[in-house]
Amino acid sequence: MTTSTVAVLSGLILLLPLAGALLNALVGWRLSRRVVNAIGTGSILAAFLVACVMLAQVVGAPDGAKSASAHLWQWLDLGTGGLRVGVDVTLDPLSAVMLMVITGVGLLIHVYSVGYMEHDRGIARFFSYMNLFIFSMLVLVLAADLLILIIGWALVALSSYLLIGFWYERPSAVVAARKAFITQVAGDVALVIAAFLIVVHIGTLSMPGIFAAAPSFASGGLLITVVCSLLAIGAFAKSAQFPLHTWLPDAMEGPTPVSALIHAATMVTAGVYLIARFHPLFDRAPVAQGMVACVGIGTAVMAGVIALSQVDIKRVIAYSTMSQIGLMIFAVGIGAYSAGMFHLATHAVFKALLFMAAGNVIHALHDEQDIRLMGGLSTNLRRTELCFLSGTFALAGIPLFAGFFSKEGLLGFGLTNGPGAFPWVLYLVGVGINVLTGLYAFRLWATVFRGEPQTARVYAAREAPRVMLVPVAILALLSAFLGLILGVWSLVIHDNFLIGVFARFLSPVFTTPASGPLAVDLSTGTAILAGIVGTLGSLLGAGLAARIWLQRNPDPSAVTARLPRALPQLAYNKFYFDEIYDALLVRPLVALARAARRVVEPRFMNSGVQTVSDACSELGAWVRDYQTGLIRDYASYMIAAAGVFVVATLVLVSR
Amino acid sequence: MTASANFPYLLALAAFLFSVGALGVLIRRNPIVVFMCIELMLNAVNIVFVSYGRFLNSEEGQVFAFMVIVVAAAEVVVGLALITQVFRVGRELDIDDLDELNE
Numbered sequence: 001m002t003t004s005t006v007a008v009l010s011g012l013i014l015l016l017p018l019a020g021a022l023l024n025a026l027v028g029w030r031l032s033r034r035v036v037n038a039i040g041t042g043s044i045l046a047a048f049l050v051a052c053v054m055l056a057q058v059v060g061a062p063d064g065a066k067s068a069s070a071h072l073w074q075w076l077d078l079g080t081g082g083l084r085v086g087v088d089v090t091l092d093p094l095s096a097v098m099l100m101v102i103t104g105v106g107l108l109i110h111v112y113s114v115g116y117m118e119h120d121r122g123i124a125r126f127f128s129y130m131n132l133f134i135f136s137m138l139v140l141v142l143a144a145d146l147l148i149l150i151i152g153w154a155l156v157a158l159s160s161y162l163l164i165g166f167w168y169e170r171p172s173a174v175v176a177a178r179k180a181f182i183t184q185v186a187g188d189v190a191l192v193i194a195a196f197l198i199v200v201h202i203g204t205l206s207m208p209g210i211f212a213a214a215p216s217f218a219s220g221g222l223l224i225t226v227v228c229s230l231l232a233i234g235a236f237a238k239s240a241q242f243p244l245h246t247w248l249p250d251a252m253e254g255p256t257p258v259s260a261l262i263h264a265a266t267m268v269t270a271g272v273y274l275i276a277r278f279h280p281l282f283d284r285a286p287v288a289q290g291m292v293a294c295v296g297i298g299t300a301v302m303a304g305v306i307a308l309s310q311v312d313i314k315r316v317i318a319y320s321t322m323s324q325i326g327l328m329i330f331a332v333g334i335g336a337y338s339a340g341m342f343h344l345a346t347h348a349v350f351k352a353l354l355f356m357a358a359g360n361v362i363h364a365l366h367d368e369q370d371i372r373l374m375g376g377l378s379t380n381l382r383r384t385e386l387c388f389l390s391g392t393f394a395l396a397g398i399p400l401f402a403g404f405f406s407k408e409g410l411l412g413f414g415l416t417n418g419p420g421a422f423p424w425v426l427y428l429v430g431v432g433i434n435v436l437t438g439l440y441a442f443r444l445w446a447t448v449f450r451g452e453p454q455t456a457r458v459y460a461a462r463e464a465p466r467v468m469l470v471p472v473a474i475l476a477l478l479s480a481f482l483g484l485i486l487g488v489w490s491l492v493i494h495d496n497f498l499i500g501v502f503a504r505f506l507s508p509v510f511t512t513p514a515s516g517p518l519a520v521d522l523s524t525g526t527a528i529l530a531g532i533v534g535t536l537g538s539l540l541g542a543g544l545a546a547r548i549w550l551q552r553n554p555d556p557s558a559v560t561a562r563l564p565r566a567l568p569q570l571a572y573n574k575f576y577f578d579e580i581y582d583a584l585l586v587r588p589l590v591a592l593a594r595a596a597r598r599v600v601e602p603r604f605m606n607s608g609v610q611t612v613s614d615a616c617s618e619l620g621a622w623v624r625d626y627q628t629g630l631i632r633d634y635a636s637y638m639i640a641a642a643g644v645f646v647v648a649t650l651v652l653v654s655r
Numbered sequence: 656m657t658a659s660a661n662f663p664y665l666l667a668l669a670a671f672l673f674s675v676g677a678l679g680v681l682i683r684r685n686p687i688v689v690f691m692c693i694e695l696m697l698n699a700v701n702i703v704f705v706s707y708g709r710f711l712n713s714e715e716g717q718v719f720a721f722m723v724i725v726v727a728a729a730e731v732v733v734g735l736a737l738i739t740q741v742f743r744v745g746r747e748l749d750i751d752d753l754d755e756l757n758e
Contacts, residue, residue: 631689631750635680 001061001091007070009057010089010142013050013099014135016043021131028124040127041110044134048103051096058096059505066508067092069144069208076147085205088144094509097341098141098273101348105265106134108471112356113257115468116363120255126166130261133159137266141273146195146205149274153191153238156267157184163262164254176250183247187237194230197223207277214280220287228281228288232295235271239325242299246577248322252314256359259314264321264355265348272325272344275332279510283335293333297429300326302575304436308443309571312369313358316444320395320437321351327433330426331410337510338503339410345502346402346483350394353475357388360468361448364461371444375554376453380461383469385449387476394479396441397434397538404538405483407434408531409498415530427530431537438541446549454553498531665706673699686738686750690731697727 020043028036058066069090076085110130117123136159140152158181165177199205201223202213217224235241240248251263262268275282275292282289300323307319324347331340362369364381378385394403411434415427453459463469490500548554570576626637672695679692701720708716742748 629753631753632681635677639677639681 001057001065001068003068003070005057006068006089006091007072009050009054010070010091011072013047013054013103014138014142016047016050017131017135017138019043021128021135024124024128024131028128031124033123036124036127037114040123040131041107041114043131044103044107044110047134047138048107051099051103054091055096055100058091058093063508081203083199083203083205085145085147087148088206089142090144090207091142092509093506094273094277094341095141097345097506099138101345102134102137102141102266105348105352105475106137106261108474109257109261109265109352109356112260112359112468112471113255115465116257116359117255122166126163126255129159129162129166130257133163133262133267137270140270144207146198146207146210149207150188150191150195153234153270153274154188156262156270157181157188157238160184160251160262160267163258164251166254166258170253173253176247176253180247180251183244184237187234187244190230190237191234194227194234197227197230201227210278211280214284217281217284219284224281224285225287228278228285229291231274231278231281232288232292235274235292235329236295237271238274239268239271239329240299240322241271241295241326241329242302243577245299245303245322246574246581249315249318249574252312252318256314256355256362259318260352260355260359263318264351268321268325269328269344269348272328272332272340275329276337276341276510279332279335279337282332289333289335291333293330293426296326296329296331296333297426297433298326299323300330300433301429301436304433304440305571306574307440308436309568311371313361313371313374313444313448314355314369316371316440317351317354317358320354320440321347323433323437324351324395327407327410327430330414330430334414334426336410336413338506339406339413339499341506342499342502343403343406343410346394346406346479349475349482350391350401350403350479353387353391353472353479354395356468356472356475357384357391360384360464360472361388361461363464363468365457368455368457371447373455374448374453374458375451376449376458377461378449380458381449381463383463384472385445387469387472388449389445390476390480392441392445394483396438396542397535398542399535400484400487402479402481402483404535405487405498407538408534409496411534412498412530431534434534434537435541435544438538438543439545442542442545443549446545447554450550451554452552662706662710665702669699669702669706671699672696672702684749684751686741686748689750690734690738694727694731697723 020039023039024031024036028039031039061068067090069088072087072089074084074086076083078084110127113126113130117126120126133156136152136155138152140149140156143149143152161177161181164180165174167173195205198210202210202216204210204213217227233244237244248263248268252259254263282292303319303322303326307316307323310316310319324343328340328343328347331337331343361374361377361381361384364377364384365374368374390401394401397404397407411427411430414430415424464472486499486501487497490497493500493504495501495504573579626633676692676694676696676699679695680689683689683692701723704716704720704723706716708714708720738748741753
């Protein structure tokens with residue numbers, strides 16, 4: 001794997017989606033729908049092929065040379081000793097995994113969009129934004145310089161904003177887009193401050209340089225803790241973790257393919273990638289790691305509870321996404337980077353699948369999203385249901401489906417390597433999350449597809465066209481067999497059954513002793529016990545859900561009715577986070593602005609501004625007298641001025 | 656007579672023509688006459704250019720004179736078009752009446 005190969009391949013994979021975005025943006029409006037579709041999906045297909053080549057390069061590289069960087073061009077150079085920023089790219093196992101997820105899942109979602117957006121007039125705009133998003137995401141994961149990474153980080157927020165607000169004639173979509181953007185910018189600010197601190201301390205933003213200089217931070221010291229906390233806050237904003245999580249459910253205002261691509265598979269997992277990528281720093285900041293782990297698992301519990309109480313099909317999946325990302329954040333917080341990345345990859349597959357299958361349902365019911373009005377869809381949407389079920393099994397962590405391997409892998413790691421004195425506390429919470437996941441996953445499936453139709457519209461539902469079914473089916477196969485294939489492969493090479501191959505592939509990246517792929521062997525007795533208990537938790541949740549909701553007329557709020565009224569109320573209203581933020585941030589700011597308008601502006605600002613504007617109008621009134629409209633007057637001014645000029649020249653020359 | 660001997664007379668002629676033109680612009684009311692006066696001024700400048708070119712033994716004066724002629728031709732086209740349009744609207748051709756642009 002030579003530097004020039006990496007440079008050429010990265011250049012290709014970056015330019016292809018960008019070219020697609022520009023082409024559709026500039027001339028898409030005059031092209032036919034078929035051509036627009038071809039440009040939109042074709043550019044991603046080409047990028048996917050390039051990504052496959054890049055993966056092959058990484059796999060084929062000899063051990064010890066799995067990582068290569070290339071310097072595309074120098075962007076900023078402040079001389080010797082000053083800051084130098086190059087547009088550099090890194091290809092290593094970690095970025096290769098992300099490339100495959102982004103372009104692979106991205107390609108299927110693009111194909112799906114062809115069908116989903118069939119009747120939308122803004123198809124060129126849609127594909128242009130989608131390609132822009134893929135480009136931004138690739139910049140983010142390929143960047144070998146923190147500044148370039150931040151550029152990608154901000155660009156994905158921009159494309160997310162554009163796509164959430166894609167149907168801009170809906171006020172709710174516009175508000176949701178703005179909310180997502182502002183929340184993410186709060187995270188960007190934290191990230192930029194972290195970058196400042198790193199520059200001040202190390203003097204470079206180049207990521208290999210930062211990691212090489214990581215030992216210069218005092219381990220556990222204040223500076224590294226602050227830097228890592230700021231990086232983590234950036235990750236929380238992007239990955240919708242507490243307390244910056246409120247934008248994700250609202251982001252469901254965007255078209256469903258957008259939810260599948262950005263708000264399930266790729267962008268929201270960028271926070272996990274960031275922490276995994278900066279593991280040399282996090283390994284030296286145990287306090288920040290503990291904070292990350294606690295926030296992750298806390299968000300996972302909270303979002304799981306909310307998911308149980310919601311009745312909008314997309315919002316249920318959105319909260320489930322938030323919960324699963326919480327698990328990934330927990331994993332990277334306890335140093336289980338490979339396990340976190342594995343869950344990221346499998347989650348991208350089965351969550352994109354769930355969103356697209358939900359999209360089929362919404363499409364078939366003409367934009368109905370309330371699960372109380374569905375039920376009994378399995379007769380008409382047989383194929384979609386099969387795919388949805390595969391995703392549900394994977395999400396709930398039913399053994400041998402993809403989610404089982406990744407989730408049990410990271411929970412088992414948590415029990416043996418968790419933070420603090422009582423790692424088993426967080427592990428037990430993790431088992432609780434397994435139960436919750438099983439509950440809400442099967443609740444969704446049962447209320448949507450099983451039981452009796454709750455509205456007449458269900459009878460008229462038609463199965464989605466092939467262009468929307470095939471991508472979903474491919475993902476369904478993957479979520480059913482991906483984990484199993486890797487698991488069997490792991491057994492063949494005598495490694496850990498759950499995440500052996502994957503961890504081994506990523507091991508060149510996570511080489512430092514503390515963050516080795518598996519610092520404690522997962523095949524020990526404790527870990528096996530942990531896996532069995534966790535699996536039993538998942539099965540318990542699934543079984544309970546089947547008992548409660550597999551009925552002719554399931555009541556989506558069956559569980560909550562038995563609890564004290566306050567609890568379901570809290571969960572249904574998402575623990576009132578929106579209201580709290582409204583009261584704490586929005587209202588005081590609005591009040592401040594009002595006060596400024598009523599008091600500060602008329603008293604203090606206007607007097608000065610008024611003087612200037614009065615002076616200007618007086619000057620204007622005076623000059624206006626000379627604008628008579630008579631050519632004769634103007635000619636006289638000109639000739640008089642020429643005369644003055646001549647006299648002045650004569651005087652000056654004769655001196 | 657050599658060119659240099661004629662030089663002061665040529666400059667005087669140019670100055671005279673320019674003054675006549677400027678005066679015409681200022682006091683005549685018929686736009687066409689004003690226009691011709693402007694041409695007179697331009698040509699006075701042309702005489703200066705050409706005579707200086709002669710005096711300094713360089714072609715640049717003539718080049719500039721040609722430039723002025725070209726620009727003057729273009730200006731005539733625009734100006735005459737404007738005048739005809741004003742005439743078509745049914746106005747009398749008196750430039751003192753055309754003062755709508757003063758507000």
